[in-house]
Amino acid sequence: EIVMTQSPGTLSLSPGERATLSCRSSQTVSRSNLAWYQQKPGQTPRLLIYAASNRATGIPDRFSGSGSGTDFTLTINRLEPEDFAVYYCLQYGQYGNSREFIFGPGTKVDVK
Amino acid sequence: DVLLVESGGGVVQPGRSLRLSCVTYGFNFGGHGISWVRQAPGKGLEWVGVIRSESYGATADFAASVKGRITISRDDSKGIAYLEMNALKVEDTGVYYCTRVWNSWFDPWGQGTLVTVSS
Numbered sequence: 142e143i144v145m146t147q148s149p150g151t152l153s154l155s156p157g158e159r160a161t162l163s164c165r166s167s168q169t170v171s172r173s174n175l176a177w178y179q180q181k182p183g184q185t186p187r188l189l190i191y192a193a194s195n196r197a198t199g200i201p202d203r204f205s206g207s208g209s210g211t212d213f214t215l216t217i218n219r220l221e222p223e224d225f226a227v228y229y230c231l232q233y234g235q236y237g238n239s240r241e242f243i244f245g246p247g248t249k250v251d252v253k
Numbered sequence: 254d255v256l257l258v259e260s261g262g263g264v265v266q267p268g269r270s271l272r273l274s275c276v277t278y279g280f281n282f283g284g285h286g287i288s289w290v291r292q293a294p295g296k297g298l299e300w301v302g303v304i305r306s307e308s309y310g311a312t313a314d315f316a317a318s319v320k321g322r323i324t325i326s327r328d329d330s331k332g333i334a335y336l337e338m339n340a341l342k343v344e345d346t347g348v349y350y351c352t353r354v355w356n357s358w359f360d361p362w363g364q365g366t367l368v369t370v371s372s
Binding site: 173174176178180185186188191192197227229231233239240241242243244245246247 | 288290297298299300303314316317350355356357358359360361362363364365
């Protein structure tokens with residue numbers, strides 16, 4: 142069984158600070174198969190980063206993704222008020238006989 | 254604009270079946286896979302299943318938690334994808350989203366349809 146973890150569970154920061162979110166998989170993930178999403182209360186998830194480090198269309202450059210293997214990071218520089226939300230990583234891979242997408246449990250970024 | 258619109262949610266008794274529809278607009282439906290993702294109230298995102306494009310044989314894969322109870326199908330002539338769930342359980346309650354598959358990520362997403370499994 143593949144296990145995805147995200148840390149911390151909650152990150153309490155002030156506007157203007159930097160947020161560093163971690164996503165870890167129990168198995169190696171191809172960089173091309175790792176994405177990040179933002180979800181605000183009552184809203185649909187929004188794609189932020191695909192293929193580990195590529196910003197989706199319209200995403201501000203304060204959002205960046207990095208990492209490889211089993212460890213990936215989403216960094217938000219200079220938090221804006223609209224950035225306080227829940228962030229999920231998503232991986233895709235073939236494991237045994239199955240091909241699966243797996244979301245991490247999420248990191249909530251809230252106002253300190 | 255690219256748009257996905259889910260429908261078919263509602264209140265259903267445990268053990269019954271339900272079919273959700275995902276109507277799409279504004280893109281080449283036949284060239285993309287469609288995935289379903291659900292979110293239980295107050296919980297995180299859970300991938301449910303995917304149906305690939307005809308170019309990939311229209312094959313489907315499912316999460317272990319629902320395998321054997323769900324079917325995903327597609328009608329390329331209408332630009333619609335379907336999710337059928339059988340033997341529904343209380344823990345199947347949540348908002349069900351359909352989303353377009355781009356390589357190995359999902360974008361954009363529909364607004365979701367709420368399924369409540371309750372007696």
